[in-house]
Amino acid sequence: MKIYNNPSPETWSELSKRPQLELEFLDSSVRNVLNRVKKSGDDALREFTLQFDKVSIQELRVSDAELNEAEQSLPASLKKAITTAAANIEKFHAVQKRDVLKVETTPGVVCWRKGVAIEKVGIYIPGGSAPLFSTVLMLGVPAKLAGCKEVILCSPPDKSGKINAAILFAAKLVGVTKIFKVGGAQAIAAMAFGTQSIPKVHKIFGPGNQYVTKAKQLVMEEGLAIDMPAGPSEVLVMADETADASFVAADLLSQAEHGEDSQVMLVLNNEAILAAIQEEISQQLEQLPRKSIAEKSLANSRVIILADEQKALAFVNEYAPEHLIINTKNAEAIAGAVINAGSVFIGNYSPEAIGDYASGTNHTLPTNGFAKAFAGVSLESFMKYITFQQLTEEGIRHLGPVVEEMAEAEQLAAHKHAVSVRLARLKA
Template sequence: MNTIAFPQKSSWESIIVRPVADSSTLMAKVKSVLDEVKQQGDTAIQQYTKLFDGVELSQFTVTEEEIQEAVHVLDKDLKLAIENAAANIRSFHSHQLKSEPMVETMPGIQCWRKSVGIDKVGLYIPGGSAPLFSTILMLGIPASIAGCGEVILCSPPDKSGKLHPAILFAAQLVGIRKIFKIGGVQAIGAMAFGTKTVPAVYKIFGPGNQYVTAAKQLVQLEGLAIDMPAGPSEVCVMADETAVPAYVAADLLSQAEHGPDSQVVLVSTSSEMINQVKLEIEKQLAELPRKEIAAIALSNSRAVLMNTIEEAIELVNAYAAEHLIIACNNAESIAEKIVNAGSVFIGNYSPESVGDYASGTNHTLPTNAYARMYSGVSVDSFVKKITFQKLTKEGLISIATTVEKMAEAEGLSAHARAVSIRTK
């Protein structure tokens, strides 16, 4: 983890840049897989499941028996933990769906807006080195609250052709029963185009590796919606002399262990804090099962020493982190000045991993500086907003001249006539 001391503002761009991989050959490979899935459906999925996952499957649908077996065999303490997390996530997200009032913009003109759940959505859940069953809660619960008509789930099978029991338990807990043992690019293709086995959806959600991310970007070009652009996971920790070095190091490592392309950034006004955190990182890294992965991520990461807390805030806003931890004195007042971040964790006792799992907020967040213009997943991500309007005869007469004048000025006489034919 490199340290940069008191950087000039002209050099900030090089500090906030993310690791970049050449995507040209990647996109070509991914497109060829998507094209085959589009043309050959289940046959292509079978071939790629054998090639990429190393298992031959005659059918991809998870049976009710498999779901019940997973519920039975999963450790009871883990089941309780998942249920507790689900309750918190549901509690937080349930307040996001609100009816809006009807507005009378003029006498006789009523306008209102209604949220309607997207009919068909697909969830992709990674299941490789770390089966992300927590993401099922983060996506399945807001989909349920939004009232989505059909929710399907795809996740890659293991070498025995099964899904992790925690994935199946979490899925049934949130009411998902259409589950398919399909991973990677072929899963995105199946949900985008539909096959004999897998129904096509209107919007795809969920994280994944660079191949899955590329596949989501490509199907978006064909008219399918996706949750957001996504890249490797990241965290920024803003720490002053009141932070606890061991806590900060643990937070940085918790993100670094996600993958070798993850990035962690420490921004501080204390050189002593940076030095102590680096020592703690070395100590804790040695104890991690995924230490090799975390070490590679740390090589792409940096600690930045700033002159003032105001400069630190400005740099943090420029970085626009997926996760931002504020371990500083007056952390709440600093948080009020944050305008670019996916999710903010305030104070020494708010680790990012709590938001990843169970506090209630959503962990599907914008990465790669997309927090400058994107929000994390919420109930809003699963609904579309339809506007309505109803005019009385008197209401139409009162607004007729306004509409006619504007339509005629734009050269759209039929628009004007649609009003005047009713009022004259």
């Protein structure tokens, strides 16, 4: 990790830059995948699965027998852990439901806003070395609570042609309606355009590699909604001399093992604890199965030392981290002043890993500084809000003349007439 002692605010923008994904070179190859799936449907999906996943799949949809087999193969302890996490996620998201509130803006004019579930949503779940069954919970639970009629899940098969058993168990638990053995950009294409087997959806959720990320960007150009701009995962740990060095190191490494392009940032108020943290990182790193990945991630990471607490907080808000861990003596006060972050973890005993799995908050969060303008996935991500208004005779009498005046000023005669014709009828 590179160390920056008391950097000036003029350099903060540069220090906040993330490792850049080289997406441009992918454009033509991903467009080719999208076009082939759009044209050839399931046949293209089978070809790409053989090419990229090295397995031949005839039946793309996961059968009930496969779901039951997956459930039986998992240890009871893991199933209990997944069920506990799902319950917490459901509790947190259930309270996000809004009541329909009607307001009379003018006598006789009543307006309201009602949430309606997105009918068809697609969930992409990466497989490979880290099959993210936890993301199934994070996306499937709010989709179910929102009332989405169709929830499609795509995930790449392994060399034996199967999807990870924990992913299948979690999907069945949260009520996913259809599961398909398709990964990569071709899965995004299938959900975006529809194939003979896979239904077209209205919005796609879920993380993925650079091919998946590029595919989500490209299908947006064709009018399909996605959850949010995506990029490599990241954490910023803000610590002082009261922090436990082993905790800080563990938090940094838990993020670094995600991927080589993940970024970890450490903001300290002085150098007193830095040596202890570095020693802990070295020791803990040796125990990690994904050591080589974490090492490459640490090479993209930085230590920022800012003695002034307000400056440190200002830097945190400038960086706008996906995950923010505040491990200081006045952690709650600092947390209250955070305005740019995806999810905040307060105090010594609140590791990011808890939010990744089971506290109840959603781990699908904005990265790459998008926390300045975007929120993480919530119940509302699976809903759309429709506004309503209803006017009585009294209402049109009160508000009609206002609209007539405004429409005439904008030179929209038909708009004015739509009101005038009603007022004339009432005067007759």
